[in-house]
Amino acid sequence: MTSNCGSSSIINNINPPIPKWQLALVVGVPVVLGLGYIYYRSNTKPSLKPGRGQSEDTVKDNCTKADKQVSIVGDVFSCTERSFESTLEKAQSFKQAGNKYFNDGKYHEAIAYYNKAIETCTNENPENLSVFYQNRAAAYEKLNNYGMVMADCTNALELNPRYVKALIRRSRALERTNSLETALEDVTAACILEQFTNDTSLMLADKLLKQLGRKHAQEFMATKKSVMPSKHFIRTYLEAFRNDPILIELDSTSKIIPTYFSEVIQAVRNQDYENVISYCTEKIENLQADTVSKYKLHLLRGTFYLLLGEHDNAISDLNMIITTKSVVKELKVNALIKRASIHVQLEHPEKSFCDFDMAIELDPNCGDIYHNRAQVNLLLERIKEAKEDFEKAVELHPDSGLIYVQKCYANYRYGASKKDVSLIATAMSDFQKAFEKFPDCSECYTLYAQMLCDSQEYEKADYFFSKAMEKDPMNATIHVHRGLLQLRWNSDIEKAVVHIKKALELDEKCEFGYETLGTIEVQRGNLREAIRLFNKALMLGRTAMEVTHIFSLKDAAKTQITVSKRLGMGLASNMHLIS
Structure with a gap:
């Protein structure tokens, strides 16, 4: 199935995303106002427009100029x-x-x-x-x-x-x-x-x-307990690296893995992710010499600290690799890439780009550097730079469907930002090639569906989200995106909730699912239930950026409750209590 929408219509229909706090605040208006607002409108006098001009005097002051004497x-x-x-x-x-x-x-x-x-x-x-x-x-x-x-x-x-x-x-x-x-x-x-x-x-x-x-x-x-992400999330994260020296060990069947390293590798293979850090720590303490295997253990432990959101511990392990001259460049480059991602999460993008530059100096032909830097550029709305980095990453890893389709999406975003019909048409054509070259890559269908959402081609977007689910049935995030589509497409809240609850069944650690469902509950007027869901999302947040955003949503909901009581406006009758 292909899209028949024209490039010019895409430009005209692209909608800038609504800030999520504003969505949480604004969508609650009809419910928050409700009968309370009607009562207010029917039972209060028109208020004066305050000011220092003439409006108030015109309304309230019945005296004429001759009645006053101001000199x-x-x-x-x-x-x-x-x-x-x-x-x-x-x-x-x-x-x-x-x-x-x-x-x-x-x-x-x-x-x-x-x-x-x-x-x-x-x-x-x-x-x-x-x-x-x-x-x-x-x-x-x-x-x-x-x-x-x-x-x-x-x-x-x-x-x-x-x-x-x-x-x-x-x-x-x-x-x-x-x-x-x-x-x-x-x-x-x-x-x-x-x-x-x-x-x-x-x-x-x-x-x-x-x-x-x-x-x-x-x-x-400062007091949050760290929570390891879901197995699907971790597996997806690890597989996105093409030059990770640990994954090379993991996928190797012919190479003999040293005994002190085999238990750790086996834990990763078995997706026993909760124990990887403790296994690494035990092996590191038992290894006296500074060997390549010891630094690999530091790299693996640092990676899982990163996933856990324990950034100080992650940076400590990664720094040991980066600052030790004798460590091989493959380990250094991978450590620099991961430290760069931590800097972004800590809202220090300038440090992130310094690490990417250092990694390129060590190995200018490592595609993982450009791929990860492209994603950071995309996050920071540096679309042109993201486009160039994705193109370099594809050149170095032409067999990666994930990198190829992310390049297509960046090209689309760049064309849309420039309102360039030919660039958008090329991006759409490249998406069609992606389906042919990488038919089993779920990301191809997901990103194409998101592009169709931008152009308000909702029915086609729904079809491609369903295709993505077929390719990756355990991916909870796709269900959340499909739920959001139902809201944009036809305001079908019930269908949206079904999709998001399915996501949470697949992955009880899907922070995006709780956050989105909380936003929907705001829309339905269930502000206390929304706050409960935001609290669950907060417990799963791994970075200060994520947690800050979720708190903004929660604070908006809490404030609406307080203000509605203050103004004498009723909330929805089906509001749930905070448990």
């Missing part, structure tokens, strides 16, 4: 009390004077007149009084007096709990004082009240979620 003497405002019909009119005149000073950048003078407006206005006019507090908060914000900003915004919100400007301003002040959780609550409330239509509010929420995610991830990773 400017030098640089000082003088407000007479002649002809004022009410204290509100008088307060409004003080506010206007404050606005003039604010617009001129004279914030202390503005505050003085906002003080008079607040003192003059009575509690019988709560909406106007809330505006005066909000205006004074704006002036304090210009003076970086965040304590007073928070105090005035709080006063404004006590008078008008749905005052969006005050929520946003207090959120910014809370962020400046590192009160991130409360800041996120305020901006989330603003987003809900604005029905997620204000880009400024959404950007602030995104920023706060990232900051909060990093904070929680650092605290969590």
Whole structure:
């Protein structure tokens, strides 16, 4: 089966991916609002648009220009009390004077007149009084007096709990004082009240979620228990290396493996991955001399520390190989590649590229270097560099279906980024060649399906995901991707859940499955169940990057619960309790 979609339509239909935190936040809106929102709309008065211009005065101030007498003497405002019909009119005149000073950048003078407006206005006019507090908060914000900003915004919100400007301003002040959780609550409330239509509010929420995610991830990773990935994940990871000196030992049937190394190799062959590190440690301690076999044991142990997410231990083993002059280049190159991947996980890409450069100096014809560097470039959205590295890797490993199809996908991404129809057409043609050259490579079908998702060819994408499942029936990740497709294709939540639950049956350590299912539960309004699933994903996260992202999703869900209660909006009736 081939795709009949045109290249130009692909360019027009490519959708930028929605940030996952925003998906978690936004998809919950209909449920979070629900009847609570309808009740709010039916039972509250229209709120005033706060500002320093004329809108409020037009709405609330019924006096005419002749009723007021505001004169400017030098640089000082003088407000007479002649002809004022009410204290509100008088307060409004003080506010206007404050606005003039604010617009001129004279914030202390503005505050003085906002003080008079607040003192003059009575509690019988709560909406106007809330505006005066909000205006004074704006002036304090210009003076970086965040304590007073928070105090005035709080006063404004006590008078008008749905005052969006005050929520946003207090959120910014809370962020400046590192009160991130409360800041996120305020901006989330603003987003809900604005029905997620204000880009400024959404950007602030995104920023706060990232900051909060990093904070929680650092605290969590300090005490987190390491969990070995699933057998399928580890096997797939190991098989992606074509020049791994350990795998050469593993696949060798003719070579006699030394006794002290055979037990470790046998454990890897039997997929007894949980015991590989302890076996390596025992053998290393029993070997006195610094032999090639001893360094191989360090490399293997470092690899499994990497898989376990114990980066310090992994780097220690890899450094021993990299810094020892007598170690053969094959071991050094493999250690450099793996250390480079750790640097990326620790968000130090510049160190990663240094390691790749060192590896190329040692062995410029090792395809694993270019293959792994290409994936890092793709992760960092360096599409052109990824494309060039994949092409070099294919040149060195022309028999690898995995590398070939990843090159096709990078070429497609590059063509799409350039809006180049001919490049996209070439990439699509190369995918067809991949099916012919590597018919049993599941990655060929998976990446082609993802490309079809980008171009909204959902029915064809579903077909190719099903083909990928036939080739690799134990691959849980394919089921998760197919579940996500159901959401994009026809918003079929039930079918999506079936696919993702199947993924978790195949691999109970599929962090991607728990994370995605949690996001869907947010969409269904089951925020507490979503948090439970995010907690399971957190226990399986191996890197600070993964954990930070999951915490952002969890924090978004937790904040929605808090804010919904605060605004008096009901949550879905079928919400599960956190176990």
